[in-house]
Amino acid sequence: MPTNTVITAANEAFLRRINELSGEKVTRCEQCGICSAGCPLVAEMDRTPAEMMRMVQLGDEDIAKSKTIWICASCFTCTVKCPRGLDPSKVAEALRQLNLRKAVDYIDLMNIPKEEMEILPQIALVSAFRKLTG
Amino acid sequence: MEDKKDIMQIIADANKSVTTGIDSADIEHWVWIHIMGRAYQVPAGLTIMQAMEYAGYKFITSAGCRAGFCGACATMYRKEGEYKLQTAMACQTRVEDGMFLVQIPFAPAQEATYDITKEPYAASTLLEHYPEIARCVACNTCTKACPQDLEVMDYIQDALRGDYKKVAERSFDCIQCGLCAVRCPAEITQFNVGMLARRMYGRYGMTEPEYAKARLTELDQGKYDKEFKKLLAADVEELKKRYAAREREAD
Amino acid sequence: MKIPYYPGCSLKTSAKNLEVSALAAAEKLGIEMVEMPRWNCCGTVFSLTSDDLMHHVASVRNLVRVQEMSENGSVDTTNKMVTLCSMCFNTMKSAAKRVRENAEDLVKINSFMDTEPDYNGNVQVLHLLEIIRDMGFDKVSAKVTRPLEGLKIAPYYGCMLIRPKEIGIDDPEDPTIGAQLFKALGAEIVDNPFKKVCCGAYHTVHNKDTVIELAHDILTHAQEEGGEAISTSCPLCAFNLDNRQKEIKEKYLKFKEMPVFYFSQLMTLAFGLGEDACMFEANYVDPRPLLKSKNLL
Ligand code: SF4
Ligand code: SF4
Ligand code: SF4
Ligand code: SF4
Ligand code: FES
Numbered sequence: 287m288p289t290n291t292v293i294t295a296a297n298e299a300f301l302r303r304i305n306e307l308s309g310e311k312v313t314r315c316e317q318c319g320i321c322s323a324g325c326p327l328v329a330e331m332d333r334t335p336a337e338m339m340r341m342v343q344l345g346d347e348d349i350a351k352s353k354t355i356w357i358c359a360s361c362f363t364c365t366v367k368c369p370r371g372l373d374p375s376k377v378a379e380a381l382r383q384l385n386l387r388k389a390v391d392y393i394d395l396m397n398i399p400k401e402e403m404e405i406l407p408q409i410a411l412v413s414a415f416r417k418l419t420g
Numbered sequence: 421m422e423d424k425k426d427i428m429q430i431i432a433d434a435n436k437s438v439t440t441g442i443d444s445a446d447i448e449h450w451v452w453i454h455i456m457g458r459a460y461q462v463p464a465g466l467t468i469m470q471a472m473e474y475a476g477y478k479f480i481t482s483a484g485c486r487a488g489f490c491g492a493c494a495t496m497y498r499k500e501g502e503y504k505l506q507t508a509m510a511c512q513t514r515v516e517d518g519m520f521l522v523q524i525p526f527a528p529a530q531e532a533t534y535d536i537t538k539e540p541y542a543a544s545t546l547l548e549h550y551p552e553i554a555r556c557v558a559c560n561t562c563t564k565a566c567p568q569d570l571e572v573m574d575y576i577q578d579a580l581r582g583d584y585k586k587v588a589e590r591s592f593d594c595i596q597c598g599l600c601a602v603r604c605p606a607e608i609t610q611f612n613v614g615m616l617a618r619r620m621y622g623r624y625g626m627t628e629p630e631y632a633k634a635r636l637t638e639l640d641q642g643k644y645d646k647e648f649k650k651l652l653a654a655d656v657e658e659l660k661k662r663y664a665a666r667e668r669e670a671d
Numbered sequence: 672m673k674i675p676y677y678p679g680c681s682l683k684t685s686a687k688n689l690e691v692s693a694l695a696a697a698e699k700l701g702i703e704m705v706e707m708p709r710w711n712c713c714g715t716v717f718s719l720t721s722d723d724l725m726h727h728v729a730s731v732r733n734l735v736r737v738q739e740m741s742e743n744g745s746v747d748t749t750n751k752m753v754t755l756c757s758m759c760f761n762t763m764k765s766a767a768k769r770v771r772e773n774a775e776d777l778v779k780i781n782s783f784m785d786t787e788p789d790y791n792g793n794v795q796v797l798h799l800l801e802i803i804r805d806m807g808f809d810k811v812s813a814k815v816t817r818p819l820e821g822l823k824i825a826p827y828y829g830c831m832l833i834r835p836k837e838i839g840i841d842d843p844e845d846p847t848i849g850a851q852l853f854k855a856l857g858a859e860i861v862d863n864p865f866k867k868v869c870c871g872a873y874h875t876v877h878n879k880d881t882v883i884e885l886a887h888d889i890l891t892h893a894q895e896e897g898g899e900a901i902s903t904s905c906p907l908c909a910f911n912l913d914n915r916q917k918e919i920k921e922k923y924l925k926f927k928e929m930p931v932f933y934f935s936q937l938m939t940l941a942f943g944l945g946e947d948a949c950m951f952e953a954n955y956v957d958p959r960p961l962l963k964s965k966n967l968l
Binding site for chain 1: 684718723756834844876907
């Protein structure tokens with residue numbers, strides 16, 4: 287979990303940016319952990335969805351470098367479960383977009399093996415490229 | 421190289437602006453244009469290419485056929501007071517007052533290498549060589565940019581779902597100018613996708629035309645050998661004469 | 672009912688069996704699905720950031736096609752469209768909702784799409800399953816000529832058909848629409864505790880291992896409850912649950928293959944529309960041996 291105790295202007299700016307991009311009021315998260323408990327992909331993540339929310343609350347930019355934001359598959363399980371009506375999937379998307387908008391690709395689309403290309407349905411490619419390439 | 425330059429010069433001379441030899445005092449209508457940020461006054465009625473030459477530019481690239489076929493002379497411009505970024509072929513479009521012009525001699529793109537005999541006739545072939553087609557956001561910018569008025573977005577969409585026939589039909593008149601590609605937010609090189617699709621369709625999708633089959637058999641049987649020998653022996657003058665007198669299909 | 676139909680890219684390739692069977696089953700129920708002219712890929716995932724309008728353009732362009740069809744009388748519904756793929760459904764319904772509720776976004780997108788007629792914001796995006804439910808499952812039962820007796824189906828819903836709440840066609844916590852449909856077809860229903868757990872979706876492209884784990888969980892839980900086959904309405908779920916069984920078998924030696932049906936294939940089967948309308952040969956795990964063992968083929 288984040289260790290900073292003093293919230294700097296930069297931290298606040300980061301929180302504001304993510305609120306704005308995600309359309310969520312991340313400060314409303316009460317850290318109940320229900321999102322993490324229900325997340326089907328939490329085992330793969332380096333930060334749980336609730337931790338992600340907390341780090342954004344504290345303006346800790348390291349969350350934008352986490353594995354978590356790329357692992358989240360926008361399955362909306364947390365979306366329907368959060369008692370505060372928050373949508374962590376939107377927060378994860380905002381954090382991905384922070385990276386992707388700098389023209390950084392998370393996957394190398396030129397190196398998908400030929401055998402895979404021959405069987406993957408288009409929806410797999412289109413969604414992966416939308417979520418993971420800038 | 422020297423030869424090549426001469427050819428470029430010969431073509432340029434043959435297409436010299438219609439104003440050559442006319443005293444500028446006799447030219448009635450003038451327009452102001454900007455070429456790469458510099459303002460020039462040129463006679464109205466010239467093509468963009470002629471106007472640039474009139475202004476003193478010399479094309480050593482970005483020009484070829486001067487007839488709207490080769491796709492070399494891609495141009496982008498905006499007009500004074502307009503927000504739209506327009507595209508055109510410089511040899512085909514007349515200058516207008518207030519154009520801000522630049523030539524786009526080349527759209528950076530790498531063509532996929534493939535052995536067409538080994539590629540499966542399936543959607544995956546296009547996606548494997550050009551996976552970026554799955555990034556198309558259907559913005560239609562490419563269609564708006566195409567000087568050939570092709571439905572470029574639609575053929576990329578056809579490509580994504582592996583409809584070779586439609587891609588081939590819709591991209592048939594592509595002159596590989598690259599204007600679609602430089603405008604595409606998804607970084608797709610549409611003209612290369614169209615080319616691969618047309619090749620695939622030609623090989624696997626189309627039925628072999630009977631007349632071509634018959635002609636190939638005749639060639640194999642040596643039916644035209646005598647005529648070929650005659651042509652090979654003919655001198656340049658004779659060839660020119662025969663070229664001028666050849667049978668032509670209607671345009 | 673004659674309604675504009677949006678297929679989506681995958682239904683023209685890997686999920687041809689979904690399209691063929693669904694069109695045949697719908698026709699039997701008196702629903703004529705008219706493929707939209709000049710449709711484009713919807714983008715498959717609804718963009719979730721507040722300012723990213725560009726990624727809604729593709730969906731809205733398709734909605735314009737629906738509007739045109741309503742206006743030119745090529746269908747007899749007004750401003751309605753039907754989808755089969757859960758992802759297309761979710762993406763386009765979400766986009767339709769966003770521009771319906773945000774007038775400013777609609778104006779921006781309309782002015783960006785300056786070569787299209789303005790979108791009026793009124794199109795309703797439907798999934799075939801909800802159209803069938805609204806007709807009444809008794810109408811479905813009435814068409815059954817070959818009840819799926821003894822076939823134990825574990826309906827799988829995944830994500831995009833049921834979440835988020837405002838978009839889904841059923842209770843996001845306890846969906847039953849599939850179970851009701853298959854019951855109407857005469858099948859036995861097995862409740863899978865993993866029926867709404869994500870299959871890993873597009874991770875299948877770059878992170879196959881995650882998908883193998885999730886798919887293994889989903890399939891084995893269905894089997895533990897006694898399920899003999901699983902159902903889906905999504906070509907990506909189908910790919911992950913069906914085709915990836917190859918990798919699951921390599922990793923989990925005890926794993927036993929299990930057929931994955933599109934909901935519509937079970938309909939054409941029970942309606943007795945013939946194997947051409949079922950296209951079982953396009954499924955990765957061949958369901959025919961199971962169906963034969965139940966005397967359903
Ligand atoms: S949307 Fe993302 S964070 Fe939320 S449950 Fe799904 S994978 Fe986990
Ligand atoms: S479920 Fe909602 S309130 Fe609870 S930790 Fe997650 S985001 Fe915060
Ligand atoms: S499709 Fe692209 S490359 Fe071809 S003519 Fe049109 S703009 Fe030029
Ligand atoms: S410009 Fe690119 S992203 Fe836009 S429609 Fe054309 S191919 Fe698709
Ligand atoms: S010079 Fe060939 S198209 Fe213009």
